[in-house]
Amino acid sequence: MPRHRGTFNRQRVEPYEISRGKVESFIKCPACFWLDRAKGVHFPSMPGFNLNSNTDTLLKRDFDQYRGREPHPIMIAHGLSHLIPFEHEDLQKWENSLHFGLSPQHFNTIHSETNLCFGGGLDDVWLNQETGQLHIVDYKSTAQLGKEPRQLNESFLNDKWKAAYKRQMEMYQWIMRKKGFDVSSKGYFLYVDGQHINKEGMIDKDQPSRAYMEFNTSIIPYDGRDDWVEDALYKIKELLLSEIPPEHAEGCEYARFLGETKSALKN
Secondary structure: OOOEOOOOOOOOOOOEEEEHHHHHHHHHOHHHHHHHHHOOOOOOOOOOOHHHHHHHHHHHHHHHOOOOOOOOHHHHHOOOOOEEEOOOOOHHHHOOHHHOOOOOOOOEEEEOOOOEEEEOOOOEEEEEOOOOOEEEEEEEEEOOOOOOOOOOOHHHHOOHHHHHHHHHHHHHHHHHHHOOOOEOOEEEEEEEEEOOOOOOOOEOOOOOOOEOOOEEEEEEEEEOOOOOHHHHHHHHHHHHHOOOOOOOOOOOHHHHHHHHHHHHHHO
16 A cells, blocks of 8 residues: 655545654644644754664664563663563564554554554563563663763653653553553663763773773663543644644744744845
8 A cells, every 4th residue: 555654645545654753743843743744844854863873773682682581681680570572573663663654563553533654663672571561662872971970760751851752652652552462551761871970081092993982771660641642643633634834832943943034034
């Protein structure tokens, strides 16, 4: 079946693909979302964070060594020996965020009421051997540059801008449940935090063609609530069908840029 993605076309009958990132865009500013998805306005793109992607790749390899068999040592160290990395034949497809809508075996679900194909790309899933439930896992890379780094615990997630991390977890829990899995409301953020305090450098003096950065690690639990997700999909579909642009969210940087540009041109 042809895929309906990019700019929304109300004449198409195929489910319209809406990613986790676009739902987050809608939450941040409905007007920017509408311009992008309904009208095809291309916003400035952000460069990729290749170092973060590389840590994700390496973390995945860490857990693949134990997948379906036993807990990883970091799980044991955090009192989570009842968990093991989940093994599933579609796991590699679930990880492919760029092609989430390619098939039902990828990480998506069709919301029949809105005809939206909603999906994204998972970092990992852990199986609770005691309950049989699955736990959504999100890898995060950071580097605290202050003289007194914060502890990597639940309070580390309380920053306002990290609300998007929590929503991502909840969206993925919702999708996984719609795919028919028994999913725990407790998810886990696995953090790696690049260190600089009391480090003399990173270049290997004996082999100067190589360099190393040390990371602290932590597993932070988060209890998600996905009861808002379906309502967001209804609102998104309503907005996609609307010819009337919504107001920009308060504090939207693009709205300020457009307003200042319009004012400057008038002058």
